[in-house]
Amino acid sequence: MNEKMTRREFLLLSGAAAAASFSTGCATNPVTGEKQLMLFTEANERDWDRLHAPHQFSADYGAFPDPALNAYVADVGSRLAALSHRPHMPYSFRVLHAVHVNAYTFPAGSIGVTRGILLAMESEAELAALLGHEIAHVACRHAASRMSQAVATQLVVGLGVMAVASKKEKYAALAAGLGALGSGLLLAKYSRDDERQADQWGHAYMVQAGQNPEGMVGLMQRLVAIHDREPNIVEVMFASHPMSRERLETAQQRVAGEYAAFQTRSQQREAYMDRTASVRAQREVILALQNALKALDAGRSGEADAFLAEARRLGPSDYTALLLSAKVLLVRDRPQDALALALAARQTPGSEAQAVHVCGMARLKQRQFDAAWQDFELYDRILPGNPEIAFWKGYTLEQMQRIQPASQEYLRYLQSGAEGEQAQYAYRRLVDWGVIKNETPAPPSEQQNKPARPPAASSGAKPPPHKKKKK
Ligand SMILES: [Zn+2]
Known part of the structure; x- marks a missing residue:
């Protein structure tokens, strides 16, 4: 409210931003003109985006297979992006x-x-x-600014903690050996x-693009309502920063004030309903899956199973229903059933890399090493750059007694900066095989060559347990 923006200011700023070039060390917020700690260049932003976004999208089950709907969302978005303060970015x-x-x-x-939020609007x-x-x-370079602050305060590890998947879904992904990549860690916390x-x-851009400003209020009211009802399902503009009444009230004040003249515009309800018909047709499947996630989060596994079965019955070729069910079965040590569902998921429209990953893990758990390795190979071709795959390739090759290629994969995994139990396991193998020298000597008992732990046998695809150093 102190920061009311006039249309004139908006146009001035738009023009200024379009003309500006954002060079290394630029410390001015492109939108507000305020000083901004900025250690990330625009090239860094583009690299980060290009390297990480595909993995997050895969963790969210990839693109919804309706080209017309995707084109519609892209059209609405592109019209806003063109009016933004950074119209040259590769939106x-x-x-x-x-x-x-x-x-x-x-x-x-x-x-x-997500189709979940499209259904809600x-x-x-x-x-x-x-x-x-x-x-x-x-436009405001918020992610780069947060990352800069994280670097400046050496909090790189705590850089992003935006929860994207539900907690248990994330846990399932970790336990199923799918890794943390794509579980929201790569997104900035604002x-x-x-x-x-x-x-x-955002409000300014949509009004400039000819939309009814009431849309911002409607969106926020809807999300506040869903959040009050089922906080686990809403993780939008909200995960890192709760949707607040204050934000809603501020939007309402803008609509009643500077945007009052635009309230008579159409909100394009019919157009939206028409264009999102393919999502709306799946309403019951989506609700069943949301209920399954809720039950998983609450630890009610029987209920979760019932909702997953319901979702598969309502949407027999629903990629997410099949794959989420497969992941849950994988965690429950039922790899054969998990494989059947993951294979079915691979036959559905919109299937993408995550289904291949789950197939690989299910096969690994059943000691079908050749087939598992082929899945991981295929994954690397579809979606390169996931270090988790390097680990499981290494692990699979190790079980096949192919030590040389296994060591290369473990090295690749460690070079990605991986930490945790799997990283310790890979490191230990490389030391045992003499590929790397142990730079931080453990007690002699730890240095002896030890046979590889039995694969996944009982613990399945879980990471090899970390042995604590004896003191
Ligand atoms: Zn936000």
């Missing part, structure tokens, strides 16, 4: 197959919205508000001020 938009209520952006503008104006908010995060700015400028 891209996709509808994700995940069912939780979420939307996010990577720093160069790779933006995803009811007008194009609301969609525009959502996309405007995400685009404003890019500050409250970042959120206020994204709301303010």
Whole structure:
């Protein structure tokens, strides 16, 4: 409210930003003109985006297989992006197959919205508000700014903690050997001020693009309502920063004030309902899956199974229903059943790399090493750059007694900066095989060559247990 923006200011800033070049060390927020700690260049932002966004999208079950719907969302988003303060960024938009209520952006503008949130919204104006908010995060360079602060304070590890998947879904992914990549760790955690700015400028962009400003209020009311009802399902503009009444009230004040004249515009409800018909047709499947996630989060596994079965019955070729069910079975040490569902998922429209990963893990757990290795190879071709795959390739090759290629994969895994039990396991193998020298000598008992732990046999695809150093 102190930061009310006039249309004139908006146009001035838009023009200024379009003309500006963002060079190394630039410390001015492209939108507000305020000083901003900035250790990341635009090239860094683009690299981060290009390297990490595809893995997050895969963890969210990839793009929803309706080209017309994806094109519609991209069209609404592109019109806003063109009006933003960084119109030259490589924005891209996709509808994700995940069912939780979420939307996010990577720093160069790779933006995803879930079918869960599309189902929750009811007008194009609301969609525009959502996309405007995400685009404003890019325009204000919020992710790069957060990353810069993390680097400056040496908190790189705590850099992003935005929960994207539900907690248990994330746990299932970890326990199933799918790794933390794609579980939201690569997304920036924004500050409250970042959120206020994204709301303010997102609102401005959508109004400039001809949308009804009421859409921002409608979106926020909807999300507040869902959040009150089922907090686990909503993790949008909210995971890192709760959706607050204050944000809603500020949006309402803007609509009643500076945007009052635009309230008569159409909110494009019918157009939105028409365009999202393919998502709406799956309403019951989506709700069943949301209920399954809720039950998983609450530890009610019997209930979760019932909802998953219901989702598969309602949507026999629903990629997410099949793959989420497969992951749950994998964690429960039922690899044969998990494999059957993951293979079925691979036959559905929209199938992507995660299903191949789950197949590989299910086969590994059944000691079908050749087949598992082929899955991991295929995964690397579809979606290169996932260090988790390097570990499991190494592990599979090790079980096949192919020590030389196994050591290469373990090295690749460690070079990615991996930490934790799997990293310790890989490191130990490389020391045992004489590939690397143990730089931090453990007691002699730990240095002796030891046979590889039995694979996954009983613990399945879980990471090899970490042996504590004796003191
Ligand atoms: Zn936000």
